[in-house]
Amino acid sequence: MSEQRFKLHPVSAVVDFVKGLKDLIIPFLILFFANGFNVNFNPGDGSFWSNLVPIGILLLVILVGLINGIIKWWTFVYWFEEEELRVEYGLLVKKKRYIPFDRIQSFNYKEGIFHRLFGLVQVMVETAGSTNGKPEVILTAITKEAANKIELVTRKRNLEKQEIELRDESVVPVESTPKTARIIHKMNIKDLIILATTSSSMGVVIAGVAAVLSQFAEFIPFDWIFEEVSHFIKFGFVIVSLAIFVSFLFTWVVAVVITFINYYDFTVIEENERLTITRGLLEKKRVTIPLNRIQAIKIVENPLRQMFGFASVAVESASGGFGGEEKKITLFPLIGKKNLSNPLQDLFPQFEWQPTLTKPPKRAKHFFYRIDFIWLLPAIALCTYFWFPYGMLSVLIFIPVILIGLWQFKTTGFAINHNQLTIRYRIFSRVTFIVERKRIQALESRQSYFQKRKKITSLQVTVMSGLTGAKAKAPNLENGAAEDIMNWFEKPSM
Amino acid sequence: MRDQLIHQIPRKGLTVWRLYGLFNTLVVAVAMGVACFLTFHFDWPSFIFYIAIALALIVALTSIWLFPNIRWDHWRYEVREHEIEIQSGLFIVKRTLIPMVRVQHVDTSQGPILKKYDLANISISTAATTHIIPMLVTNDADSLRSRISILARVAEDDV
Numbered sequence: 001m002s003e004q005r006f007k008l009h010p011v012s013a014v015v016d017f018v019k020g021l022k023d024l025i026i027p028f029l030i031l032f033f034a035n036g037f038n039v040n041f042n043p044g045d046g047s048f049w050s051n052l053v054p055i056g057i058l059l060l061v062i063l064v065g066l067i068n069g070i071i072k073w074w075t076f077v078y079w080f081e082e083e084e085l086r087v088e089y090g091l092l093v094k095k096k097r098y099i100p101f102d103r104i105q106s107f108n109y110k111e112g113i114f115h116r117l118f119g120l121v122q123v124m125v126e127t128a129g130s131t132n133g134k135p136e137v138i139l140t141a142i143t144k145e146a147a148n149k150i151e152l153v154t155r156k157r158n159l160e161k162q163e164i165e166l167r168d169e170s171v172v173p174v175e176s177t178p179k180t181a182r183i184i185h186k187m188n189i190k191d192l193i194i195l196a197t198t199s200s201s202m203g204v205v206i207a208g209v210a211a212v213l214s215q216f217a218e219f220i221p222f223d224w225i226f227e228e229v230s231h232f233i234k235f236g237f238v239i240v241s242l243a244i245f246v247s248f249l250f251t252w253v254v255a256v257v258i259t260f261i262n263y264y265d266f267t268v269i270e271e272n273e274r275l276t277i278t279r280g281l282l283e284k285k286r287v288t289i290p291l292n293r294i295q296a297i298k299i300v301e302n303p304l305r306q307m308f309g310f311a312s313v314a315v316e317s318a319s320g321g322f323g324g325e326e327k328k329i330t331l332f333p334l335i336g337k338k339n340l341s342n343p344l345q346d347l348f349p350q351f352e353w354q355p356t357l358t359k360p361p362k363r364a365k366h367f368f369y370r371i372d373f374i375w376l377l378p379a380i381a382l383c384t385y386f387w388f389p390y391g392m393l394s395v396l397i398f399i400p401v402i403l404i405g406l407w408q409f410k411t412t413g414f415a416i417n418h419n420q421l422t423i424r425y426r427i428f429s430r431v432t433f434i435v436e437r438k439r440i441q442a443l444e445s446r447q448s449y450f451q452k453r454k455k456i457t458s459l460q461v462t463v464m465s466g467l468t469g470a471k472a473k474a475p476n477l478e479n480g481a482a483e484d485i486m487n488w489f490e491k492p493s494m
Numbered sequence: 495m496r497d498q499l500i501h502q503i504p505r506k507g508l509t510v511w512r513l514y515g516l517f518n519t520l521v522v523a524v525a526m527g528v529a530c531f532l533t534f535h536f537d538w539p540s541f542i543f544y545i546a547i548a549l550a551l552i553v554a555l556t557s558i559w560l561f562p563n564i565r566w567d568h569w570r571y572e573v574r575e576h577e578i579e580i581q582s583g584l585f586i587v588k589r590t591l592i593p594m595v596r597v598q599h600v601d602t603s604q605g606p607i608l609k610k611y612d613l614a615n616i617s618i619s620t621a622a623t624t625h626i627i628p629m630l631v632t633n634d635a636d637s638l639r640s641r642i643s644i645l646a647r648v649a650e651d652d653v
Contacts, residue, residue: 318621441620444590452587462623469622483496489591490577 005077009120012076012140015112017069021062028058078139080153085125087137099136101154103127106274106288108135109147113282121147184275184343185332187266195334196259197252198304263333270347277329289329293318295439295463296470297348298328299340302429309337313344316465328465351434355422357413364456364476368412369405376401404428414459414474414481416488421461423474433472439463443489445482457482496589499570499581506611507629508566513607515557519550526550571627573642576649578618580625594649596620600639604632618642 076089084098108124115121121144124135139147187195264281270291278286296316305311313332332343341353376397383391411426421440423433446458459482460473526546533542561584570581578592597618604614614635616627630638 438595440593441596441622442590442592442625444588446583446586446588448586462620464621486496486589486591489593 003079003081005079006142006146008073008076008139009118009141009143010073011114011118011120012142013066013069013073015069015114015122015140016072017066018114020065020069024061024065073140076140078137085137085150085154087139097137099125099127104154105290105293107147107151108288109284109286111280111284115141116284119144123147123150181269181271183267184270184347185266185268185335187263187333191334192259192263192266193256194310195263196256198302198308198310198334199255199259266333268331275331275347277331287329289315289317291347294348295465296433296435296472297331297344297351298470298472299432299434300429301337301431305334306430310334311337311340313340316463316470318464328470350436351420352415352417352422355415355417355420357415357422357424358477358481359413360409360476360481361456361478363454364478365406365409367451367454367456367476368409369402372401372405408475412475412477414477414485416485421485421488423459423461423472425472425474431472433461435461435463435472437489440489441469443486445486451476455479459485499572499579501571503566503569503629504613504631504634506613506631507569508562510607510611510613510629511562511565512558515559515562518557519554522553523550569628573638573645575645578625578642580627590625592618592620592623592625594642594645597642597646597649600642600646602632602635602639616642 071091072089075091076087078085078087080086083101085101085104086099087097089095105126108126110122110124111120112122118141120141122141123139125137125139127136139150142150261281261283263279266279267277269276269278273291275289275291276286277289278284294315294317298314298316299311300314301311311332312330312334314328314330317329332340335343344351344353380394380397383394385391408426411424411430413424415422419437421435421437423435425431425433440461441464442462444460444462446460447456451457455478456476457479458473458475459477460471462469462471464470526549529546530543532538533540533546565582565584568581568583568587572579576594578594578597579589580592581587581589598621599619601617601619602614603617608614608629612632613629614632616630616635616639618625618627627638
């Protein structure tokens with residue numbers, strides 16, 4: 001058995017170092033602000049040396065980070081032995097990790113700017129066990145050939161094994177599926193622009209722009225602007241609205257740029273029962289999810305997109321993603337509802353995509369907004385008390401709250417089709433949650449005293465996704481309907 | 495209408511909940527005492543006295559008497575061959591159904607107070623959730639734990 005040991009590319013030291021620096025930025029800023037910016041470069045001044053202390057500490061930390069990165073690269077080796085991927089690193093404390101090939105679920109790739117300069121790639125090895133959000137092994141930077149080789153070596157053994165198993169069981173003669181990579185979905189420039197325009201992150205961007213502007217508030221000559229503004233008003237509303245339009249345009253451009261950086265060249269490929277998603281402009285990312293690890297499918301339509309007939313589709317997966325909270329993987333960031341059913345039907349033929357939903361009863365209507373009154377009433381009372389005449393206007397908030405509640409009532413519904421449960425609900429965006437019975441971890445019915453009186457029950461399903469799982473709630477159903485779902489779930493799996 | 499679940503929490507469990515409520519009340523009472531003292535010392539308006547005393551009384555009444563009673567009344571559980579069903583809740587009655595196949599592991603745990611009363615909590619973990627059946631007599635808890643783990647293993651083989 002060849003036991004040739006492989007090293008990472010030297011750039012990995014730099015990548016690790018830069019990543020460490022990123023974590024340091026916040027403490028560094030705190031240090032800087034605490035110092036009040038008055039760094040003094042005059043050795044004659046008394047405070048010169050005491051000012052130097054934090055900078056010295058900072059330099060030391062950076063140096064340690066750099067040395068750490070170099071040591072990690074220097075000591076890091078990986079090799080293949082006895083059907084295992086083995087990794088070893090560390091100078092004083094040696095860390096070893098052996099992963100059997102057949103435990104490897106998928107490889108995910110990421111190419112940052114440094115990686116792309118040298119034709120390298122970061123490889124994250126995902127196993128079934130790594131539900132805590134972190135990949136089992138991260139190879140910070142290796143050449144693309146090396147990455148291909150790892151995938152080839154591990155995959156080949158697995159495939160051989162599967163074939164042997166198949167022959168042993170001699171079940172249905174599965175025609176050895178040739179490597180047919182099918183492109184399921186690809187986003188073009190137009191899609192990206194619509195995605196940016198209709199994304200709820202527009203709001204975030206507006207907030208971000210506002211925050212940045214307020215940071216520079218000192219440097220903006222407000223007095224002068226106010227003077228100008230009074231001129232503005234003389235010029236009339238045209239110019240004011242023009243200014244507002246320009247700032248919106250600016251926000252929109254920022255949103256588009258961010259979307260392009262994140263989603264450029266978004267492609268979904270299906271190959272050997274695996275989905276591969278590639279995306280990114282500056283930093284290329286590639287995730288692979290085995291289809292059988294997908295726990296549930298979520299179709300989300302925010303109000304704007306619903307209006308124009310667009311939706312986004314995400315899958316909850318037991319493993320995969322880029323570590324961290326990103327257990328929810330976006331399958332289609334934006335897709336026309338008309339084009340939706342074809343690729344989904346293709347990928348998940350076991351599901352029924354247009355089920356007829358059972359709605360909550362009419363008498364459940366007020367449960368959708370009445371609960372909000374609990375916090376609304378004291379809030380309105382306080383507003384009225386403190387800002388007496390005008391505070392009473394806060395009563396008007398009841399109108400949108402009730403309207404949203406009614407909208408939620410109109411959206412809510414569920415359907416059972418054989419082994420599939422579909423739940424549709426709305427908080428603000430309309431969410432359609434589709435799950436198979438065997439993927440449901442727990443089912444919970446909830447009933448308050450008032451709901452009991454009106455014979456109404458809410459229902460909540462939990463599926464595996466990351467550490468805490470993902471939940472979907474069908475609020476305020478008919479008692480009998482909720483019981484039907486419980487009974488459906490209870491039947492021993494067929 | 496689905497059937498009412500069979501098993502209830504032992505009566506001793508209610509006593510322990512009351513005890514917890516008592517601790518809770520003590521903490522609140524101390525805080526309120528401090529508030530009263532400060533009010534007295536700094537001559538703050540006297541309505542603070544009334545609010546503090548009323549608050550302490552309400553907390554005592556609810557957390558020692560009312561809430562444990564309601565909670566004990568709502569708590570039910572049943573372990574069947576293919577699933578575990580738990581009913582719990584204070585204002586909202588929750589009824590949870592966990593299939594045996596999904597059970598990953600079962601733990602029992604016992605703090606000093608529970609130990610004194612010979613009680614133990616059982617927690618049932620699936621891949622995504624954890625469910626607790628509290629305040630079972632230690633022997634029952636142990637036997638229930640092993641029963642669940644056997645049932646879970648059988649269910650695993652079935653599939």
